[in-house]
Amino acid sequence: MLELDHIEKFYNAGTVHEMCMFHDFSMKIxxxxxxxxxxxxxxxxTSLLNLICGSIPLDAGTIRMNGKDITHMSEFRRQRQIGRVYQNPAMGTCPSMTILENMSLADNKGKSFNLRxxxxxxxxxxxxxxLRSLGLGLEDKLHVKVGVLSGGQRQAMALLMSTMTKIEFLIxxxxxxALDPKTxxxxxxxxxxxVREKGxxxxxxxxxxRYAVEYGNRLVMMHQGHAIMDVxxxxxxxxxxxxxxxxxNEISIECGN
Amino acid sequence: MSIFIGILEEGLIYAILALGVYITYKILDFPDLSVDGTFPMGAALTAMLISKDASPILTLFLSFGAGAAAGCLTGFIHVKLRVRDLLSGIIMMTALYSVNLRIAGKKANLPIFTKETIFDNGFFDQTIPEGLKPFLSVLVLLVIVAICKVLLDLYLNTRSGYLLRAVGDNETLVTSLAKDKGMVKLIGLAIANGFVALAGSVYCQQKGFFEISTGTGAIVIGLANVIIGMKLFKNLRFLGAGAKKEEGSEKKSYGLKATTAVILGSLVYRSCVAFAIALGMEASDLKLVTAVLFLLILVIGGQKGKKVAGHA
Known part of the structure; x- marks a missing residue:
């Protein structure tokens, strides 16, 4: 359970470029x-995701994860329960380390990174x-550096790595x-x-x-910091x-475009 | 012959320094200038302790510890106080200059010629035959460098070592792994400066004195060693390794380990410096030779000052 309560978020607060991203925004997942x-x-x-993960600070309001207030918890501590996959396939893996080393890193999440x-x-x-379950043939390239893999292969690994240990939320x-249509x-x-297998x-x-329609059991449309559609x-x-x-199109017309 | 031994001696001492610089520059991608302060710090501490008849071997460990503490401080300035990497190093380097003078008893020069060191002591006098004496320093250095290299290799393959490699590669991933990337950088800087101060300690014991100016340009020497090593030797493949590759992509098929490459790079660089001196440069031109050679390496190596200038 993830709760966002009366969130306020401004960018460039106090300057002429001040922009209100969220005003009194609440959401419950x-x-x-x-x-x-x-x-x-x-x-x-993306601001919404960044607020949940703690990548950017919020100006007012509370964020609760399973009832616990995490508003002021640092980004890395929150990641214990969260797995995150970014648009850029390079963000989820270490290019100069091998596939095997990357998998080991992900497997150690939540454990102590000691001298073992x-x-x-x-x-x-x-x-x-x-890796075999990905069907990309990566299981035969354990000692290959991730840097030489294609964007799609890296993103598949990033997805696998972020869900390898027990997490509750996937962002x-x-x-x-950034991937071609087939990938x-x-x-x-x-x-x-x-998502199905690990609940x-x-x-x-x-x-x-199309993905928004085909996947998931809830659909939210954001507009100017508000959820204007939530089904x-x-x-x-x-x-x-x-x-x-x-x-x-409706919102575009309202905005006068 | 004596030139050759000289190259080996200096090359091996600076190889320890290079292992430290390898951690910050290559693994952490952090241009750590505190090296110019931690190298003489190891030397100052060693000279001071040995002049008070401390065990020469003990000084090695204490120097490593002191260097690690200084590295932690650089890390603290960068990570917690949010000062940018290059400046954190400069601040530490400047502060350490005075600290080193204090350690050495406010003397810019502290000789320990008459004292026992890891190279010159009663034990070796009795056990080592006269014929081996000229090579004694090289042998002792080989042992120290080998221990450092093996320990570093082992560390880089631990969980903590994996995290260290990850933080220079992709900070975001370290955060995703629910680890504090700042802490990991701090650990890396500590280990790196530990090696650097250890190199300073060995340098001091080999030369027989501490001198405040030994640190000037230490970072340049370290970087030169690392870059030469990585450029010349990292992708060198042995016949055996090449054959393994044919059998299947499953097998590891790397050239030399990075740490080995860095040590070899250090020896090559020292040879270049010795060559320049042999061509008629004077000892007082040493820093000029060091700098010009480093520039040549950057230009020829195709670095195009990418990393160095990128941070400067």
Whole structure:
């Protein structure tokens, strides 16, 4: 359960460029929900994710995770329960380390990074099995540096790595936007599978309306820091891409474009 | 012959320094100028302790510890006080100059010629045959460098070492792993400056004195060693390694380990300096030779000052 309560967020506060991102914004995300978030550029989608993860500070309001106030908790401490995949495939892996080393790093999340061996030999078969499930042939390249892999391969690894240990929340920040259509499709299928299997509460920001419709059990449209559309369950299942497009056009007209 | 031994001696001493610089420059991507202060710090501490008849071996460990503490402070200035990397190093380097003078009893020069060191002591006098004496320093240095290299290699393959490599590569991932990236940098700076101060301690014991100016240009020497090593030797593949690659991509097929490359780079760089001196440069031109050679390496090595200038 993730609760955002009366959030206020300004950018460039106190200057002539002051911009109000969120004013009195509240949102509640229940356990097991898979929320697709859509909206135009600057509507506050990524800011929302950054606030939840603690990457940017908020000006007022509270954020609670499973009832616990995490408003002032540092970013890295929150990540214990959170897995995050970024738009840029390079953000989720270490390019100069091998696939095996990257998998070992991810496997150690939540444990102490002490002086024990970085790679537990007994876990190698497990890593190989996990990589095989991607169907990209990475299981035969354990000693290859991640830096030479393609964006799609890296993003698949990033997804695998961020969900390898026990987490509760998965934050997906336009994670298919930098990929070609076919790879994006593979990554989305993998996302759906992982979320289902691990029962993760997920928030996915996307510009791909079809993914927003096909995946997830709740759909939120952001506009100027407000959720102008928020549907779940049956209602969400009935939503078509055309409905979202219409809504988009509606706001554009309201804005006078 | 004596020139050759001289190259080996100096090269090996600076190899320890280079291992430290390798951690900050290559792994952490942090241009750490505090090296110019921690290298003479190791020397000052050693000279002071040995002049008070402390065990020469003990001074090695104490120097490492003192260097690590100074590295922590650089890390603290950068991470907690949010001063940018280059400036944190400069602040430490400047402050350490005075600290080093204080350690050495406010003397810019502290000789320990008459005292026992790791190179010159009663034990070696009795056990080492006369014929081996000229090579004694090189042998002792080889042992120290080998221990440092093996320990560093082992460390880089621990969980903590993995995290250190990750933080220079992709800070975001370290945060995603629920670890404080600032803390990891701090640990890296501590270990790096520990090695640097250890090098200073060995340098002092080999030369038989502490001198405040030994630190000037230490970072340049360290960087030169690392860059030469990485450029010349990192991608060198042995026949055996090449053959393994054919068997299947599963096998590891790397050239030399980075740490080995850095040590070799140090020896090559020292040879270049010795060559320049042999061509008629004087000892007082040493820093000029050091700087010009480093510039040549940057230009020829195709670094185009990317990392160095990028931070400056």
């Amino acid at each position: 229940g356990d097991g929900e898979f929320v697709s978030v859509v909206g135009s550029n600057g509507s506050g989608k 061996r970085g790679t537990d030999k007994k876990r190698i078969d497990f890593y190989r099995e996990q 997906l920040d336009e994670h298919t936007a 994006a499709e593979i990554i989305m299928e993998l996302t759906g599978k992982l 993760l509460t997920s928030i996915m920001v996307t510009h791909n309306l 779940a369950g049956e209602e969400k299942a009935a939503v078509r891409t055309k409905d979202i497009l219409d809504k988009f």
